[in-house]
Amino acid sequence: MNILYLYPDLLNLHGDRGNILAFKRIGKMMNVKVNVDRVDCFKEKINFNKYDLIFISPGELVVIEEVLKYLKEQKKELLEYVESGKYLICIGTSAAIFADKIVKEDSYFEGLGIGNFDCFEKKKIFGDDLIFNYKKNKVVGSQIQMVDINLKGENYLGKLIYGYGNDGNFEGVKYKNLIITNGLGPVFVKNPWLVEDIIKDVLKDKKLNYKKINYRLEKKSQKEIIQFNLMK
Amino acid sequence: MKTLELLLGKFIILMCKLVDKNKGTNLAGKIMLKLDKNLIKKFKNIDYEKVIVVTGTNGKSTTVNLLNHIFSCGGKKVVSNLEGANLITGIATILLKESPLNFDFKDTYFIFEIDERTLKNFLKNIPAKNLVITNIQKDQVCRNGDPDYIYKIIESVIQKDMTLYLNNHDPRSKILEEKAKNVIYYGVGKNKYSYNKLDEIPVTMPCPKCHSKIEFDYYNVANIGSFKCSNCGYKSEDKVKYIIKDIDYKNNCFNILDEKIVMPYVTNFMLYNYAACYAVSREFKIPKISESFSSFKNVKGRMETLNYNDKEIKYIRIKQENPETLQSALDLVSNDKTEKIVILGLCLLKDFKPYYSNTFYSYDCDFSKLIKSNVKKYICFSNVVSYDTANRLIYENVDRKKIIIINNDNVEEIMSKIDQTKCKNIYLITWIKTYDEITKYLERMN
Numbered sequence: 009m010n011i012l013y014l015y016p017d018l019l020n021l022h023g024d025r026g027n028i029l030a031f032k033r034i035g036k037m038m039n040v041k042v043n044v045d046r047v048d049c050f051k052e053k054i055n056f057n058k059y060d061l062i063f064i065s066p067g068e069l070v071v072i073e074e075v076l077k078y079l080k081e082q083k084k085e086l087l088e089y090v091e092s093g094k095y096l097i098c099i100g101t102s103a104a105i106f107a108d109k110i111v112k113e114d115s116y117f118e119g120l121g122i123g124n125f126d127c128f129e130k131k132k133i134f135g136d137d138l139i140f141n142y143k144k145n146k147v148v149g150s151q152i153q154m155v156d157i158n159l160k161g162e163n164y165l166g167k168l169i170y171g172y173g174n175d176g177n178f179e180g181v182k183y184k185n186l187i188i189t190n191g192l193g194p195v196f197v198k199n200p201w202l203v204e205d206i207i208k209d210v211l212k213d214k215k216l217n218y219k220k221i222n223y224r225l226e227k228k229s230q231k232e233i234i235q236f237n238l239m240k
Numbered sequence: 241m242k243t244l245e246l247l248l249g250k251f252i253i254l255m256c257k258l259v260d261k262n263k264g265t266n267l268a269g270k271i272m273l274k275l276d277k278n279l280i281k282k283f284k285n286i287d288y289e290k291v292i293v294v295t296g297t298n299g300k301s302t303t304v305n306l307l308n309h310i311f312s313c314g315g316k317k318v319v320s321n322l323e324g325a326n327l328i329t330g331i332a333t334i335l336l337k338e339s340p341l342n343f344d345f346k347d348t349y350f351i352f353e354i355d356e357r358t359l360k361n362f363l364k365n366i367p368a369k370n371l372v373i374t375n376i377q378k379d380q381v382c383r384n385g386d387p388d389y390i391y392k393i394i395e396s397v398i399q400k401d402m403t404l405y406l407n408n409h410d411p412r413s414k415i416l417e418e419k420a421k422n423v424i425y426y427g428v429g430k431n432k433y434s435y436n437k438l439d440e441i442p443v444t445m446p447c448p449k450c451h452s453k454i455e456f457d458y459y460n461v462a463n464i465g466s467f468k469c470s471n472c473g474y475k476s477e478d479k480v481k482y483i484i485k486d487i488d489y490k491n492n493c494f495n496i497l498d499e500k501i502v503m504p505y506v507t508n509f510m511l512y513n514y515a516a517c518y519a520v521s522r523e524f525k526i527p528k529i530s531e532s533f534s535s536f537k538n539v540k541g542r543m544e545t546l547n548y549n550d551k552e553i554k555y556i557r558i559k560q561e562n563p564e565t566l567q568s569a570l571d572l573v574s575n576d577k578t579e580k581i582v583i584l585g586l587c588l589l590k591d592f593k594p595y596y597s598n599t600f601y602s603y604d605c606d607f608s609k610l611i612k613s614n615v616k617k618y619i620c621f622s623n624v625v626s627y628d629t630a631n632r633l634i635y636e637n638v639d640r641k642k643i644i645i646i647n648n649d650n651v652e653e654i655m656s657k658i659d660q661t662k663c664k665n666i667y668l669i670t671w672i673k674t675y676d677e678i679t680k681y682l683e684r685m686n
Contacts, residue, residue, distance in 0.1 A: 017453040018446040021378070021386050023563070023603030025441045029635055032440075044441065048453050049470065067446070068388040074451040101386075133389070135382025135589075137596045150598050154385045192600050197631065225634065229627035232647070233597050236624045240594060 009035060009210055011044045012059040015075060018048075019067030022152060024099050026194035028063060034203040038218045040211065050078045056089040060210045066100025066192075069110070069129060069155070073117055076105060083120055090122055095185045095206060099195065101155050103127060103181065103188045110155070123183045124163055128156045137237050138171035138191050140179040147199050148230045149191030157181060157188070165189055170237045200226055245276060246343060249336030265325035269332030280332055280365040283339060285346040289369045292351045292520060295359055295394065296374030296413065298564055299513040300326070301539045303374060304353040306517045309536050314526035317348045326355040328362055349524075356390050357383075359397045371398065371420075372405040372516055375464060376412035378601065379562045382592060387412050391448065395419060403523075405516055408480045409464045415448040415474070424523060426482040426515040432489070433508050433575065434458040434465070439606040449474045461509045462567035462605070482519035484511050497522065501533045505543070509568040541672050543572075546682060551658060553666045555675050560589055563604035569669045574609035581663050582610070583619040583654065585670030586629045599628045607636045616663050621646035621654055621670075649674065651681045 013028055028044055035042035047054055056062075067075070079086065090096055104110045107119035107127040119127070134153040139146060142165060157174035165180025165187060173179035173190060181188035189195060196203050200223055208216065252268035272279050294303045308320040319338045321330050331352060339345070354362050362368075373394065376387050384390055391412055398404065398419040406414050408427035417423045436458060444454050445463060452471035459465035468475035486495040493502040494511070496518050503514065514533070521529045546553040556569040573582060586599045611633075618638065620629040626647045633643055646653050655678075658666060668675070 013441070016441065017444045018451060020443045020445065020604075022381065023600040025443055026600065026603035026635070028441050029603075033635065046441075050452060068386045070388055071446045071451045133381075133383060133385040135592075135596060135598070136594045150596055150600065152381045152385060192598075194600055194603055197603070197635070198628070225627050225631050229625075229631065232624045232627065236588075236597065 009040055009042050009061065009207060010059045011042060012054070012062045013044055013046045014054070014062055014064050015048065015067070016046055016065060018071050018075065019065045019102055021066045021068070022100065022192045024065035024192070024194050027065075027097075027099070027196040030194065030196040030200055030203050031061070031207070034200050034221065035207055037221050038204065038207055038216055040207055040216065050074070054082055054085070056082075056085045059094070061095040061097065061206070062089070064096075064098040064102045064105065066102050069101060069104060069112070072102060072104050076117070076119060079105065079120060086120065087122060090184060090186045093184050095187070095210065098186070098188045100152065100190055100192065103157055103190075104155055106181070106186065106188060107157075108160075123181045123186055123188065124160045125181055126158045126160070128158060130154055130156055134172060136171050137233060138173065138179065139169040139234060139237060140166035140171070140173060141169060142166035142202075145199065145201065146230065146234065147191060147195065147202070148233050149189075149193040149195040149198055151190040151192060153190065157190075198226060198229065243341065245272065245279070246336065246339055246341065248272070249333075253333065253337050265321075265323045266327065266329040266333055268336055269329035272336060273329060273332050280328075280335060282343065283335055284342075284344045286348070286350065286366060288367050290349045291366055291368035292349070292370040292372060293354050293359070293362070293368045294352065294372045294374065295354050295356050297377040297379045297390070298559070298562065299374040299510070300353040302510060302542070303372060303513045303516055304351055305539050306513065306533075306536055307351045307520060310517060310521045310529055310532040311349050311351065311524075311526055313532040313535065314521070314528050316526065318351060319345070319348055320351045321353055326353045327358050328365070331362060356393050359394065363397050367399070369401065370403050370405070370520070372520060373407065373413045373416065374513065374516065375407050375410040375564075377463060377562065377564045378604070379559065380591065381561050381601075382589065382596070382598070391415075405519055407464065407512055407516070408476050408483075409460065409466060409512070411445060411454050411467050411474070412448055414476070424482070424519055425477055425480045426512070426519040427476070427480045427484070428460050428508070428511045428515055429483050429485040430458055430466070431460070431487045431508075433571070434460050435571075435609075437606055438608045442606070447472060447474055461512065462564040464512065482515055482522070484515045487511070499530050501530050503533050504536065505538055507543070507572060541675060544675070546679065548655070548658065548682060551664045551666055553658070553668050555668045557672055557675065558669055560587065560591070560671050561598055561601055563601040566602060566669070567605045570605060570607060570610045573667045573669070574613040576665070577614055578665055579614050579616050579663055580665040580667055581617050581619065581658070581661055582615050583621065583658075583666065583668045583670070584629055585621045585649070585668075585674050586625055587622045587649065587671055587674065588624050597625050597628070599625050599632065602629070602632045607633070611636050611638060615642070617642055617644060617661060619644045619646065619654065619657050621649065623647070623649050649677075651677050654678070655681065
């Protein structure tokens, strides 16, 4: 499985490199070789055809504005990548990359416009845990909310059980396999069964042979965090 | 200011000290500022050229305490907030406490630690002409979000006529050089503990000028080191006047400018603070600097050694949500190659409500050197987040059998696990509250 880690040095706020480590670790347990490439430099052209999954960590809005200048040059290929159903996972503030519009206090700028939502910069930063339902899973993480996501349709990722999510109602954005979440943790370290599901989906045409994975530690962690937050 | 106001302020401070000598660093200022919001401006003869403000993410308290010590030993009258009350109410309290009855602060130096978010308010009241910035790093993300947020706050208060003391090796704060006419750089040279990142998927940071990748020739401390932008040419200065060199860790000494300094604590994360203090002291022509360094006693609760039965517990403080202090702790422990037990308590975040379970900052840290440094056992403790802490180690391929998990903050249980181990060399990495509880527990036991 081939993963592209996009601008890991530039978009790097909350330890989200751990998500890539999760894909490598769970992949190894599934006897799947996970190759990770990085694009570090703005001027480097991205070869979208090569990858099964693209990962983007959260970054500062001022850096995201710069990132967009270069990604817009490859918008057509990026859109084709998303429309083809390939995975693109984007965490936290970097949701702004895909927004139609990102509204700041005294100005706004345009995102790539994939996913049908807007982003609004918050005046006051908000941090808390985040728990939501996604498919048949409870997903547990934290969030540092600097940017609200305002969906224009019912394209949310999951329904909130605890926390703020996008704006107090729903969490994240899903369009085909473009997955945008506010969840930190790193979210795939804390919910590694999601990694297993994604790898299985990416390699659905291949026969995977591996021992059942023991998620005892992560399940215990999840139980503690859910209990702690529901008692607040 | 009326004498009555001053006496009332001093009375409140005295009462607070009688109730609890460790408390009351803000209360008098809080009350008196409510009665008179222009209180601070009413003190007389504060020479703004003699006001030195220290701000930044890490190292403020050590820097202020050492500067206060150097200036005092050099025969200067100094007022500082040494107990770390770095909000405007704390500053008001200390001024009330130290003010003579005629409110006249003639010939006095002021060295204050100021929280970045309080800078604007402080400088409105006391427009200091000297600003020391230790570094700008990820910290208290539930309040500050990202380093750019803090950078903007500091940038907005800098005046052209200020003298800035800037860390030559911190990309995020060195960029402030563009904002003031007079800039003095300080730094630490390459040394035996300088390193490059060895972890899987290493990451650096965006350039504050052009947002391209910053590359480091080497790090001395997490995200602090000799750097250059991969694109625009922004970089550390090649030649810096105040640079610590020839560090002798065994004999606790180093050279800076034309002096040899002997210092009770020589650890990499404190060396930048020392360089800043030396730079300020030389610029202000303070005498006897090297003697002052030798006699300095650092703020308690940063690095302490506790004796417990036949064991030695070395405590290294971390700030939660701050990967740099965690990385510094890991690096310090990994320099000890003898067999050891490492106790790691990342703990729930309880500084502000809502309390939450952030341990993700640990994934910004490189654990690889620690793992290779002869750790016999790890003990991961805390309410709620002990399993996440253990998982961080698992992600570094630590054998699960080497990890003991205590799913609470119970000090007795932690000490009981220490009792069960034969190893006498113990490192404790956690926040200050747990350290305080352990010291109280040991005092009760004794």
